[in-house]
Amino acid sequence: MSNDRTMLQYWLQLLVWQHRGRLLLAAALTLLTALFGLALLGLSGWFITATAVVGAILLAGGSAFLELYMPGSGIRFFALGRTISRYAERVFSHQLVLEQLARVRVQLFQGLAHLPDSALQQAQDADWLNRLTTDLEQLDTVLLRLLLPPASLLLVWLLLGGFFAVWSVPLALGFLLVGLPLLLLILALFIRQSVALNYQLSALLNESRQQVITQLEGLDELRVAGQLQAEQQAVVQLLALIDGKQHRVSQQQALSQLLLQLLHGGLVLFVALLAVAGYQHGWFSGPVAVMLVLPVLALSELLQPLPGQLASAGRSWFAAKRLYPLATQPEPAAAxxxxxxxxxxxxxxxxxxxxxxxxxxxxxxxxxxxxxxxxxxxxxxxxxxxxxxxxxxxxxxxxxxxxxxxxxxxxxxxxxxxxxxxxxxxxxxxxxxxxxxxxxxxxxxxxxxxxxxxxxxxxxxxxxxxxxxxxxxxxxxxxxxxxxxxxxxxxxxxxxxxxxxxxxxxxxxxxxxxxxxxxxxxxxxxxxxxxxxxxxxxxxxxxxxxxxxxxxxxxxxxxxxxx
CATH class of the missing domain: 3.40.50.300 (P-loop containing nucleotide triphosphate hydrolases)
Structure with missing residues (x-):
């Protein structure tokens, strides 16, 4: 366990702490993109509802006034801001990931150069190839799938709860004290189950790649020895195991997405009921009630991809454990x-x-x-x-x-x-x-x-x-x-x-x-x-x-x- 902790500290130092300033900027851009999207939907809902209410009053022969330019300008601002921030976040975060992988690649090749012959011969060439390609590329999910999306969702959830508190304290308390713990519980259960399963799946995929490469390299020898069919059958059996693991991974993701949809639907219903109650008690107007509900609907854009993103944790952990000895290989002492x-x-x-x-x-x-x-x-x-x-x-x-x-x-x-x-x-x-x-x-x-x-x-x-x-x-x-x-x-x-x-x-x-x-x-x-x-x-x-x-x-x- 202490080895795992040491390894985790190493990768966090290399991939996170050394880039902490730029990571915070990437997180800020991700959060800004999400907030612009929620604000755009909420303000659009308010504006459409307010326009409908004013139109109904005018049709009934009454008089009403609605400021068009300010909310219209706000909608355009949020739409343009969302586009710009999303583009900036994608460019910046992907550039950061490429630099991180380049730094890790240097570490790995330095470690490979320092490995003694005896260590090099303990693994097949196909295994070294997998480590320097597939395993290395798996580390790009640490930032793009494991850090930024969950952090962005958590911050948006907290800020949305603060926004609700401006209009209704019970609404904010229910959203934060009930909805957030349920969200964390679902994600924790999913991660606990999926990490081990995806780790096993990565190990099987790695083994299958090695077997296929080894067979291709020795194809003629296996054919002459009459062992080609037996080796191919072993690969087929391994692929069957992989298919079974992938099916279980898909089931876990589907179950977690179902639970998140139920949670999301319950939150929308909860917020809608409280918004209607607030409108009936005169706490706020009808357009405001609609404005409170629509941002919760927009949370689905952040919630639904989350199981697929977090499922990469097991694969990243497998890659990190395989690359750690190579990345930390000490340089031989000088003669x-x-x-x-x-x-x-x-x-x-x-x-x-x-x-x-x-x-x-x-x-x-x-x-x-x-x-x-x-x-x-x-x-x-x-x-x-x-x-x-x-x-x-x-x-x-x-x-x-x-x-x-x-x-x-x-x-x-x-x-x-x-x-x-x-x-x-x-x-x-x-x-x-x-x-x-x-x-x-x-x-x-x-x-x-x-x-x-x-x-x-x-x-x-x-x-x-x-x-x-x-x-x-x-x-x-x-x-x-x-x-x-x-x-x-x-x-x-x-x-x-x-x-x-x-x-x-x-x-x-x-x-x-x-x-x-x-x-x-x-x-x-x-x-x-x-x-x-x-x-x-x-x-x-x-x-x-x-x-x-x-x-x-x-x-x-x-x-x-x-x-």
Whole structure:
């Protein structure tokens, strides 16, 4: 329970308290819109009734006087005010929600960047996708559905009770002391029942999305294994559970709306009876009696959407609980003393993902005396697995990794992103400009420096031919670049940094031999003074003879050969 309280305090701080001034303004605009609507209906009712009464008196041969301009101007004022305030409230509150979600999104991605590998691997990719999309978007209901509508209704109710007190104290007391507690009771019962149910529904929907995504990713494997129908049947059963939960949610909303309609109808009848009694006793005129009833009728505009709005509380609570650990993920401690990485030692024995280690102990060593190493091997021998081991925060029992002669500790892991550069076989591209794709994680790189690295990877002429050069949009996931161009953009990212250990996994994929040789020669100055691990299928002709080679092929009889 204390964890839930702490989590609630965190989200209230982030979504409410930090924006309290603007939230009050949004609430004021929402309240103003509602009041303009009630005043418009009430004054219109008074004016129509007064006009009818005066017309009846004139038809009967009597004399009567009615001021037309003042109430007519009031009606136009309230109508125009309602339109303007509604527009301002929608624009302002939605802008505020977008800013809130942007702030939360930054928190989430920072937390995701700080998560250790072991935590990342505890959830499927589909689950992380759900958290960063569906769950995040569910938080926009906190302001638009859970805070502003109920707060606006409560304030309108109180102000309307004060307005009634001007004309009839019994009317005001009945409206406030009977109607308001009944309203709060109905809403409290609905929230108590719906939060748990909508929480369960959100959990089922999340599970179904994960199952569908997982099935789509492994569709061919499931079909070959003959398990596709069984997996699909599991999804169908899950969808049946979801349908049952949704039916119960709909029933709860319908029941609460019925109770609110009964309450609303009873209030209208109560106010109408007292208004008629007041008119008969001469406490106020007939038009005033009508004016008292019509605002109560207008409350239906605030009452009827309320169950649907409050039903999102359970879904928002589910999203908040799932996002809380990620949003509050602490930043790793800085590396003590900023110790530079000078030696790397990796030992493997019977590690299943690198077949060579099953036959004999496998050892990899880089140091200032021996700063470069080529690891060769056919596809499937474990070159990428080897690269992955060097950047993981947790290692399997079959592996031991030492930095500077010591088993890599947590504080050394904190400096991993500054110490190590990994060019993996997957050329990841962002849906953004060329400049942004080059400067991932950097903010102080000059344009001159960007062009320098583009020259090194032979992309400068291509970049100059783009419509906006560095600021050209590369499409979703880099769809407007070829595989070879994406590879070189990924390499250029690392040329902008100063890591101590450089791991290049098939850096020349998609390049011809001559171009690979030129780029390799161009980046030699950058690699000087660093530890470099080169992972390739075979030794290229342009690689200097001084590079030692370690083979992962099973038929290799020697662990290391020097050309």
């Amino acid at each position: 003590a003393g900023d110790e530079a990485l000078n030696t790397v030692q990796l030992q493997l024995h019977r590690y299943g993902r690198i077949a060579a280690s099953l036959q004999r102990p496998f050892a990899l060593h880089l140091s200032a005396e021996r700063p470069v190493l080529l690891v060769s091997g056919a596809s499937g021998t474990g070159k990428s697995s080897l690269a992955e081991l060097l950047v993981r925060d947790t290692l399997p029992g079959a592996a031991e990794l030492r930095w500077n002669g010591r088993v890599r500790s947590a504080w050394q892991q904190a400096g991993l992103h500054q110490q190590v550069a990994l060019l993996s076989q997957q050329s990841g591209m962002l849906a953004d400009t060329l400049r942004t794709n080059l400067m991932v994680g950097l903010s102080d790189v000059t344009e001159q420096r960007l062009w320098q690295v583009l020259i090194q990877v032979e992309l400068d002429q291509w970049a100059q031919s783009l419509p906006k050069q560095l600021d050209t949009w590369l499409g979703d996931s880099g769809q407007q670049v070829s595989g070879g161009q994406a590879r070189r953009i990924n390499l250029a990212r690392w040329l902008l940094r100063s890591p101590r250990l450089v791991i290049l996994d098939e850096p020349f994929y998609g390049l011809d031999q001559a171009q690979a040789a030129r780029i390799w020669q161009a980046i030699q100055p950058w690699m000087q003074g660093r530890l470099v691990l080169l992972l390739l299928h075979h030794r290229p002709d342009f690689l200097a003879d001084g590079w030692p080679e370690l083979s992962l092929n099973l038929d290799t009889t020697t662990e290391e050969t020097i050309s």
